[in-house]
Amino acid sequence: MQPFCSKWLWSYRNFLPPSEGYKIVKSSSPLLWIIPTGMLFVSLFHLPYAYYEFLRIVVCIAAAWIAYRCISERRNQTWPAVFVLIGILFNPIIPIHLGRAIWFWLDIGAAALFLAHFLIVRIFR
Numbered sequence: 001m002q003p004f005c006s007k008w009l010w011s012y013r014n015f016l017p018p019s020e021g022y023k024i025v026k027s028s029s030p031l032l033w034i035i036p037t038g039m040l041f042v043s044l045f046h047l048p049y050a051y052y053e054f055l056r057i058v059v060c061i062a063a064a065w066i067a068y069r070c071i072s073e074r075r076n077q078t079w080p081a082v083f084v085l086i087g088i089l090f091n092p093i094i095p096i097h098l099g100r101a102i103w104f105w106l107d108i109g110a111a112a113l114f115l116a117h118f119l120i121v122r123i124f125r
Contacts, residue, residue: 009089011022024096030118032062032065033062033066033114033118035062036111037062037111037114037115039055039059040107040110043103043107044107044108051076055090059086059087060086060087060092063087064089067079067083067084068080079117083117084115086110090110101107
């Protein structure tokens with residue numbers, strides 16, 4: 001006779017996606033990570049405000065798309081939360097106004113997170 005717990009876990013596993021590792025995110029183009037990362041590193045220089053407005057749009061869309069794809073895999077809930085926060089921070093509709101020094105570090109941090117996610121999901125898995 002099977003214990004209740006193992007029977008419940010067996011039925012729960014039927015609803016999980018196959019454990020082939022980040023299959024959906026791997027099918028996305030590498031440009032989804034490379035373009036926002038490059039734009040975030042370029043934003044460290046003093047540029048016109050229009051560039052930063054465009055940066056907000058690109059980073060918000062890329063972060064939202066990565067979060068959506070990670071959530072649809074149901075693998076790890078940390079990365080979607082990170083990219084949802086990046087999307088909120090770089091939201092072009094209701095912008096968050098911070099000082100240049102703070103944005104400098106936020107841009108570096110966001111670029112590092114995009115790069116880390118790309119390396120972990122696309123290269124190392």
